[in-house]
Structures are given as C-alpha cells and as structure tokens.
Amino acid sequence: MSDWPIIIPLSFFTVYAITGGIEFGLPLLGLWPSQKTNQLPQRYLGPAWEITNVYLVLGVTAVMTLYPRGLPQLAAQLQSLWLIIGALLALRAILMLSLLYSPAPGSPRRWALGGVSLLLPVALMQSLAVLATGSSHFWDHPGLSLSLAALAIATTLALTAGFMAATAPALIWRRLGRDALVITALLGMLTLVLLPGASLNWSALGALEASVIISALLLRRRRWRWRHLAAAASLCLGTAAGLALWLQPYLMRPTLTLTDAATNPISAAIIAGGAGLILLSAALALPLLYPIIIRSLHE
Amino acid sequence: MHSALANLSDTAYGRTLIGDSLMFHIIFAAVGVGLPILICLAELIGRWRHNEAWLANARSWSRVLVVMFVAGAISGTLISFQFGLVWPQFMAIAGQVLGSAFFLEGIGFLIEAIFLSVYILTWKRLSGWWHWATSLPIVAGSLISAFFITTVNAWMNAPQGFAYDGHTVSQVNPGRAIFNPATATETSHSILAYVLMVAALAASWYALKAWRGRSSTHERQLLTGLATLILVLAGTMGLTGDASAKYLAHYEPTKLAAAEALFHTQSHAPLQIGGIISNGVLHGALSLSGWLSWLAYGRFDAVVVGLDSVARPLWPPLFVHYAFDGMVGIGMALGLIPILFLVAWWRRRPWTQRRALLGLMLLTGPLAVMAVELGWLLTELGRQPYAIRGVLTTHDAITTSPTVIHAAVIFPCLYLGLMAATIAALRHTYRTSTIADSESP
Numbered sequence: 001m002s003d004w005p006i007i008i009p010l011s012f013f014t015v016y017a018i019t020g021g022i023e024f025g026l027p028l029l030g031l032w033p034s035q036k037t038n039q040l041p042q043r044y045l046g047p048a049w050e051i052t053n054v055y056l057v058l059g060v061t062a063v064m065t066l067y068p069r070g071l072p073q074l075a076a077q078l079q080s081l082w083l084i085i086g087a088l089l090a091l092r093a094i095l096m097l098s099l100l101y102s103p104a105p106g107s108p109r110r111w112a113l114g115g116v117s118l119l120l121p122v123a124l125m126q127s128l129a130v131l132a133t134g135s136s137h138f139w140d141h142p143g144l145s146l147s148l149a150a151l152a153i154a155t156t157l158a159l160t161a162g163f164m165a166a167t168a169p170a171l172i173w174r175r176l177g178r179d180a181l182v183i184t185a186l187l188g189m190l191t192l193v194l195l196p197g198a199s200l201n202w203s204a205l206g207a208l209e210a211s212v213i214i215s216a217l218l219l220r221r222r223r224w225r226w227r228h229l230a231a232a233a234s235l236c237l238g239t240a241a242g243l244a245l246w247l248q249p250y251l252m253r254p255t256l257t258l259t260d261a262a263t264n265p266i267s268a269a270i271i272a273g274g275a276g277l278i279l280l281s282a283a284l285a286l287p288l289l290y291p292i293i294i295r296s297l298h299e
Numbered sequence: 300m301h302s303a304l305a306n307l308s309d310t311a312y313g314r315t316l317i318g319d320s321l322m323f324h325i326i327f328a329a330v331g332v333g334l335p336i337l338i339c340l341a342e343l344i345g346r347w348r349h350n351e352a353w354l355a356n357a358r359s360w361s362r363v364l365v366v367m368f369v370a371g372a373i374s375g376t377l378i379s380f381q382f383g384l385v386w387p388q389f390m391a392i393a394g395q396v397l398g399s400a401f402f403l404e405g406i407g408f409l410i411e412a413i414f415l416s417v418y419i420l421t422w423k424r425l426s427g428w429w430h431w432a433t434s435l436p437i438v439a440g441s442l443i444s445a446f447f448i449t450t451v452n453a454w455m456n457a458p459q460g461f462a463y464d465g466h467t468v469s470q471v472n473p474g475r476a477i478f479n480p481a482t483a484t485e486t487s488h489s490i491l492a493y494v495l496m497v498a499a500l501a502a503s504w505y506a507l508k509a510w511r512g513r514s515s516t517h518e519r520q521l522l523t524g525l526a527t528l529i530l531v532l533a534g535t536m537g538l539t540g541d542a543s544a545k546y547l548a549h550y551e552p553t554k555l556a557a558a559e560a561l562f563h564t565q566s567h568a569p570l571q572i573g574g575i576i577s578n579g580v581l582h583g584a585l586s587l588s589g590w591l592s593w594l595a596y597g598r599f600d601a602v603v604v605g606l607d608s609v610a611r612p613l614w615p616p617l618f619v620h621y622a623f624d625g626m627v628g629i630g631m632a633l634g635l636i637p638i639l640f641l642v643a644w645w646r647r648r649p650w651t652q653r654r655a656l657l658g659l660m661l662l663t664g665p666l667a668v669m670a671v672e673l674g675w676l677l678t679e680l681g682r683q684p685y686a687i688r689g690v691l692t693t694h695d696a697i698t699t700s701p702t703v704i705h706a707a708v709i710f711p712c713l714y715l716g717l718m719a720a721t722i723a724a725l726r727h728t729y730r731t732s733t734i735a736d737s738e739s740p
Contacts, residue, residue, distance in 0.1 A: 053376045054412045058405045060379045065401050068394025075387035075698060082384055083706045086377045090713040093373040098721035235484070261397045264471050270399045 003139060003249060005272035012059035014240045018119075018159060018233045019052040024121050025160025027114040029173075053089070065271055070251050070261025077136040078127060079253065085123050092116045100151050121152040128243060131252045132195050144194045151187040158184045164228030177228035178219070181235060185212045186190055188239045196253075204246040211238020212281045312707040313385050313697040318679070319707075320378050323714040325675055326668060327371030329409065332445045332490060333497025334364045337416075339434040345433050347702050352517040357434075360501075361419055362728045368415060370721045375408070377710070385703060389686050389696035396461045396476045397454055400447045405467045407444030410436050442490065449489045452678065453481035457466045457550050484546045485678070490676060495532040497665040498525050499633065503664030522660065523644050526637040529663060533634035540593065540630065551688065552604035555683035557615040557622035559591055559603045562586070568592045568603035573624060576617045615683045620674045629670040634664055655695040664733035 005006060064071060095113040125148040129138040138145050161177035164170070188208050192201070215231035215238075224230075247253065253262045338360045345353030384391055394401070414436040421430055442664040454460075460476030462469045508514040509522060547555035555561075560571055560581040568591040574584025589599035596603075606614055636659045643653050682688055685697035 051371045054409055057372075057376050057379045058409065060376075061401050061405050062381060064379075064383045065394045065398030066389050068391045068398065071383055071387040071390050071394065075384045079698070079700050080702045082380050083702060086380045087706075087709055087713060089376060089715055090373055090710070093369060094713070094720045097369065097478070097717075097724040126646045133411045263398055264468065266471050267395055267398045267473060270473055271402050 004298070005165065005262075005268055006244065006251075007265045008066065008272055009059045009062035010057050010244050012062055014237055015054035016059060017236050017240065018050065019055065019120065019153070021156045021159035021232075021236070022163045022229075023052055024117040025156040025163075027117040028157070029164060031111065031114045035097060043249075053189060062271075066261050066263055066268060067251055067258065067261035070256050073256050074252060074261075077130050077134065080136060081123065081126055081138065085110070085120065088116055088120050088123060091121065106171065118156070121156050122149045125149065125152040131247060131250075133236055134253050134255065141196065142192070144196070147187060147194050151184065151191055151239070154180050154184040154187050155232070155239070158232040159229065162226075162232040165228040166226045172227060177232065181215060181219075181228070181231055182240075184232070184235050188235065188242065191239075192242055192246065201246045204242040207245055208238045208242040211235050211241070214238075241298060303499060310694055310697055310699060313699070313703045314693065314709040316703055316710060317378075317381055317385055317697075319711045319714065320374065320381055320625055321675065321679075322672060323369065323718070324374040325671060327367055327374055328445070329373075329493035329496050330364070330491040330500075331371050332366045332441045334360060334367070334497075335434065335441050336409070336494055337497060337501060339438050341385070342431045342434055346428060352515075356521065358422060359563075359729075361415075363418060363704040363725060364415065366724045368412070368723060370717055372412070373717065374714070385698050385706075386686070387698060388697055389612075389691060392461075392463060392468055392691060393451065393688065396458075396471055397451055397473065399473045400450050400454075400477050401515040404447035404451075407440045407447065410440030411444060412440075414440065420537055421708065423510050443494065444485050445490050447477075450477050450479075450482055454479050455687050456480040456485070456678070456682055460580075463690055464504060478537065480550050484539060484543040488536065488543050489674075491532055491536050491539060492667075492671050494534065495633065496664075497498050497528060498528045498532065498670050499667035500664035501525055501666055502529060503661050506657045506660035506663075510654065510661060521640070526640045526644075526660065529633060530637040532643065533630060533637070538632060539633070540627070543596050545596075548603065551681070553606065553609055553613070554615060554619070554677075555595065556604060556606045556608075557617060557619045557681055558640045558677060561591065561603060562618040563607050566592060566600050566602045568595070568601075570594065571620075574620075575673040577621060581620070582624070611685060615681045619677050619681045622673045622680070626670050626673040626677060629666045629673070633663060633667060633670070636660060 025128075026203045067074075074085075082084050092113065095109055098109055099107075099113065126138040126145060129141060129145050129148055130136060132144065133141055135141075158177060158180035161180055164173035165177050172175060189205065191209060192204055195201075211234050214234045218224075218227050218231040218234060249257050249259070252257050265273070322602055333600070338357050340358035341360065342355050344350065345357060349577045384731075414433055418433045418437060421433060425433065452477055458476075460472040460474070502522060503526065505514060505518050505522040508518060514522070544555065549560070560574065561568055562579060562581075567589040568584040569588045570590035571581055571584040571586050574581045576582075592601040592603050593599050595601065595653050636656075640653075640656050640660055643656055684692050684694065686693045
C-alpha cells in the first residue's frame with residue numbers, strides 16, 4: 001500500500017524534468033556563437049516557462065503529504081541542497097524577468113542566466129546522490145556526483161535540442177539532439193553502475209535499456225519532427241524509472257523506507273486515489289498546450 | 300546555557316525565514332486571487348456591451364497577471380520547499396491530517412496555471428464568449444487554491460479531525476480537519492481581503508493617472524466602478540470581521556485578548572483603540588466600556604477572557620494589538636474613502652476639483668496591502684507560541700539546523716531582487732501594452 005503512491009511524486013518530477021529540462025537548456029542554446037542560430041532559442045525564452053515550476057511544487061507537495069513521517073529525516077539530509085536549489089530558482093526568475101524588459105543579446109545577464117540555468121538541473125540531480133547514500137554531503141561519493149551532474153547536463157541538452165529540432169529547421173539541433181541522446185543513455189547506465197550497493201540492480205538497468213530501445217525506434221520515424229524530443233523524453237522516463245526501481249523499497253537509503261515514511265491509509269487513499277489521479281491526468285494534459293504556446297511565440 | 304541560546308537563535312532564524320517568505324508571497328498570492336476576478340468582470344462587461352475599452356483593460360490586466368504569477372509561482376515554490384525543510388515536524392503532522400487539502404490547493408494552482416496560458420495565448424484564436432469562458436477556470440482555480448491553503452491555516456488555529464499523543468497521529472478525519480471552526484470566517488475574510496486589495500491597487504493606479512491629468516473618460520468611469528467595488532467589499536468585510544471576532548471569542552480567546560490588550564478577564568469588557576503597551580499596561584487608549592463584550596457575545600455584560608487566563612509564557616506577542624488596530628483602522632478608511640469619492644461623483648463635481656479625493660484614492664492600494672500584511676501578522680503571531688494551537692509549539696515544529704541561518708539572510712535579499720525585477724517587468728509590460736494598444740486599429 002505504501003509503495004505504489006510514490007508513482008505520483010515520481011510522475012510529477014519526471015514531467016518537471018522534461019518541461020524544465022527544455023526550459024533550462026534554452027538559455028544555453030541562446031548563447032550559441034552563431035547569431036543566426038541563437039535567435040530562435042532567445043525568442044522562446046520567456047517568463048511563461050516559469051509556470052513549469054508548478055510540476056516541481058506538486059512533486060514536493062506529493063512527497064510531503066504521502067510520506068510526511070519521513071520529513072524530519074529527509075529535511076535533515078536535503079536541507080542544504082534544496083535551499084541552494086531554492087536560491088538558484090529565485091535567481092533564475094530574477095534574471096528571466098530582467099531579460100523581459102532588457103533583452104539585449106550577449107549581455108552579461110544572458111550569460112548569467114545560462115550559467116544559473118545549467119546549475120539548476122545539476123543541483124536537482126544531486127538530490128539523488130543524497131537519497132542514494134543518506135548523506136547530506138553529496139560530494140562524499142564524487143564519482144556518483146560527477147556522473148549525476150554530467151547526466152543532468154546531457155539530458156538538458158538532449159531535451160532542448162530535441163525541442164529546437166521540432167520547431168526550427170536547422171540541422172545543428174538534430175545533430176546535437178542525437179549526440180546528446182547517446183551520451184545521456186551512456187551516462188544513465190554509468191550512473192546505475194556507480195550507485196552504491198552490493199550488486200547491480202537488473203530491473204533498474206532493464207528499465208533504462210527498454211527506454212533506450214524505445215528512443216532508438218522513435219528516432220527512426222524520420223518524418224515526425226518531434227522524434228528527437230520524444231526520444232529524449234523517453235530516456236528521461238527510463239532513467240527516472242530505473243532510479244526509482246533501484247531505490248525501492250527505500251525513500252532514502254539506507255534506513256528510511258517508504259513504509260516508515262508513509263502517511264496513514266485513509267489520507268493515502270484520498271490523496272493517491274483521488275486527488276493524485278486527477279492531478280496526474282491534468283499534469284499530463286498540460287504538455288498538450290505547449291504547441292499552442294510555441295505557435296504563439298512564432299507569431 | 301550557550302547551546303540553549305544557540306538553539307533559540309536557530310529557531311528565531313527559521314521563524315524569520317518563513318515569516319519573510321510568507322510576507323513576500325502573500326502579496327503575489329493575493330493578486331493571483333483578486334486579479335482574475337477583475338479580468339473576468341472586465342471581459343464580461345466588454346463582451347456584453349461590445350466595448351473595446353473594457354476588453355483592452357482585460358487584456359492589459361492579464362499581462363500584469365502573468366508577470367505577477369511568475370514571481371508568485373517562484374515564491375510559492377520556495378515556500379513549499381520551506382514547509383518541508385524548515386518545518387519538518389509541523390509537516391509530519393499536517394501532512395498526515397491535511398494532505399488532501401495541500402493536494403487540492405495544488406489542483407487549483409494547476410488549473411490556474413493551465414488556463415492562464417490558454418487565456419493569454421488565445422485572444423486571437425478564440426472568438427467572443429469562448430475566450431471569456433477560459434477566464435472562468437482561472438477564477439475557479441485561484442479560489443480553490445486560496446480556499447484550501449487558507450483552510451490549512453484555519454486548521455492551525457482550530458485543529459481538529461485527528462488525535463496526537465506526542466509521537467503518533469491517529470483517528471484522522473480529513474473532512475473534519477478541513478471544515479474546522481475557523482474555516483468559514485478565515486477563508487471568507489481572507490479571500491474578500493485579497494479581492495479588495497487588488498481592486499484598491501487598480502484604483503490607486505487609475506487615480507494616479509487622473510491626478511496627472513492623463514486618464515481617459517473610460518478610465519475615470521473605471522475608477523468610479525472600482526470605488527463602488529471597494530465600498531461593497533469593505534462593507535462585506537465588516538460583516539466577516541465581526542464573525543471572526545465572535546469566532547475568536549469562542550475558540551481563540553487568548554488571541555482576542557492580545558489583539559484587544561485585555562489583560563484581565565472581565566464583564567463589560569472595553570473595546571480599546573490605540574494606545575501603547577508598556578510593562579503589561581495599555582496607556583493612552585480610547586476605551587469604550589462594554590463594547591468588546593457586545594462585539595464578542597452580543598451582550599454588554601458578557602464576560603470576555605483576558606490574558607490572565609493563561610500562564611505568561613503562553614501569551615502571544617503583544618505587538619498583535621497594534622497589528623489588529625492597524626488592520627481595523629485601515630479597513631474603516633477603505634470604507635470611508637470610496638464613500639467620499641462617490642458622493643463627489645454623485646454631486647457631479649468636475650474631476651479637476653477632486654484632487655484631494657484622488658489623493659485619498661491613490662492611498663487605498665498601499666493601505667490595502669498594509670491591511671493584508673497586518674491581518675496575516677495578527678493571525679500568525681496571535682497563535683504563538685503554537686504552530687498548531689494546543690498541539691505543537693513553534694519551537695518544536697521548526698528546524699534548528701544551522702543552515703537556516705544562511706538561508707534567513709540570503710532569501711530576503713533574493714525576495715527584494717525578485718520584487719525589483721517584477722516592478723521593472725511590470726513597467727515594461729505597461730509601456731509595451733500602451734504602444735500595442737495605441738497601434739491597434
């Protein structure tokens with residue numbers, strides 16, 4: 001009973017990883033040296049993207065309400081990291097709003113936005129290092145930490161390049177998207193291997209491999225312009241599923257289990273069975289709006 | 300002793316952090332609740348009367364809402380982090396009892412976010428009433444969100460629907476927890492205050508334009524309409540405020556006693572306005588004998604509980620008396636100013652002769668923001684020393700991690716930066732929308 005509701009926060013975090021990944025990568029591609037190439041990512045940048053933070057809030061709320069008894073332990077270990085993430089989010093919003101009224105290309109604020117946007121997924125991924133080791137010092141396992149950081153950057157680039165490949169005809173985005181996808185898949189497997197534990201978790205690796213196969217099949221659909229983004233999203237899902245399977249039955253290794261942290265059955269049933277499903281379907285419907293947003297930005 | 304002081308200090312930093320965050324966020328949250336209603340009304344009138352000026356209002360206000368929503372979404376995100384990271388013990392209890400309320404608040408937030416995007420991006424794509432219809436879910440989402448998050452605060456003031464033995468939460472009844480004795484008064488009073496705040500801010504803006512002689516005929520009509528709305532809302536808030544006072548007398552007598560600086564339990568309890576509290580005595584206040592008894596229980600001879608009913612360590616900070624007086628005083632001013640303005644309008648005095656009244660209308664926005672902040676301070680500080688009244692003290696609820704000290708310094712700076720960026724973005728939005736509106740046929 002206490003295990004399956006974890007799908008709800010996990011789904012929100014995955015949707016956030018996909019939409020947020022595109023959002024975080026746009027400032028980077030907007031810094032592309034070729035002015036002809038960087039114009040479109042710059043145009044796509046805008047405060048409307050900040051709405052994707054709703055997914056993050058929903059994911060955090062889901063953890064807090066479905067697993068409240070684990071919060072003291074989670075807070076003790078994740079506090080420093082997530083306060084840094086909060087500060088980066090606020091800084092990013094400040095830069096984003098300031099670029100709204102002063103959109104000069106090549107300005108220091110644009111570079112700062114690119115840097116902060118890159119740091120955010122890196123910092124967010126370090127949460128996995130904390131959850132995997134139970135240590136608030138995520139740098140205690142430097143190999144894992146570096147692998148997660150590289151995975152965050154590669155995933156961000158794969159998603160953003162996939163998004164650009166769908167909306168802009170430039171060949172550079174398709175190439176970048178394909179290369180970033182390969183690196184993401186390799187880094188995903190490396191991360192699973194580096195996770196501390198007695199033996200390799202084959203079900204986790206299987207989930208990731210399945211997503212790699214799906215990504216490869218999606219890439220073969222050459223007439224479909226969203227294929228690169230769909231392949232990157234599939235890889236995101238596979239990585240998230242793999243990491244979740246590896247973490248089972250813990251919320252934070254090596255002591256905090258999902259059962260120990262879970263709320264009472266009545267609240268869990270209400271939240272997970274009712275509100276959770278409504279929210280999940282609404283959250284999954286939201287990406288359908290992005291084509292409207294994109295068309296409007298093109299106009 | 301040293302560790303005890305350090306512990307106290309860490310608690311103070313945690314409280315400062317969450318206090319600053321909520322104080323900042325409440326402005327954006329209030330705009331997120333009030334502005335969709337004004338936008339919906341403006342487009343309704345515009346469609347009904349086929350009036351382009353009202354539609355232009357709805358369009359420009361929706362641009363403002365997007366900028367405010369961005370800042371509000373970020374500050375809301377930070378608060379959701381802080382609930383878990385800075386208040387882990389509180390969330391360990393509240394999460395089990397009120398998890399569904401937090402989730403329902405999330406549903407409202409999501410609906411608002413989705414349809415705000417749709418509303419903004421479909422001005423040219425959807426025709427007439429269909430476009431107006433997309434504003435309804437924004438209003439519904441913001442109200443759902445505001446209702447359920449205020450319910451959580453109401454539950455902190457009047458907790459029920461669970462049992463807690465100091466370690467384990469049991470007998471959870473989410474329905475009873477959500478619909479607690481404070482829910483009706485607190486949600487109605489808060490939501491009305493948010494709408495009033497936004498109406499007053501809009502009135503301030505159009506009063507400023509009229510003051511500078513730059514307002515159109517439509518904008519002057521709009522200002523008159525906003526004055527009427529403020530008057531209606533302030534009057535209604537008088538009723539919900541009265542209900543809140545009666546609720547406090549029954550369920551939170553210590554908060555009422557602190558708000559009224561009533562140190563002794565007594566019949567014919569006086570309503571004490573103003574004054575300065577020094578050494579446990581209120582000096583220089585206007586005292587109306589028996590009126591507090593009447594307001595609380597409907598009888599002049601009713602006994603009202605004073606602060607002497609609880610031990611000194613359980614008293615809330617006495618500062619809440621000033622917050623209460625400030626909030627009520629501003630509320631009355633927000634009722635009086637529109638009356639003066641509307642009387643001048645009714646007597647058809649020319650706009651050039653209304654500069655003093657325009658000056659007063661200009662003040663309504665900042666005053667309403669102050670009233671919302673003071674009301675929030677009264678609610679939160681008046682419950683102290685408890686986070687969940689009678690169940691969990693703030694000291695036990697909040698983390699004592701040293702990390703919070705850094706966060707308590709860094710986050711207020713970031714909030715100031717976010718506020719400055721928001722104001723600059725709003726100015727830019729105003730300029731570009733003015734240009735766009737002037738260029739449109």
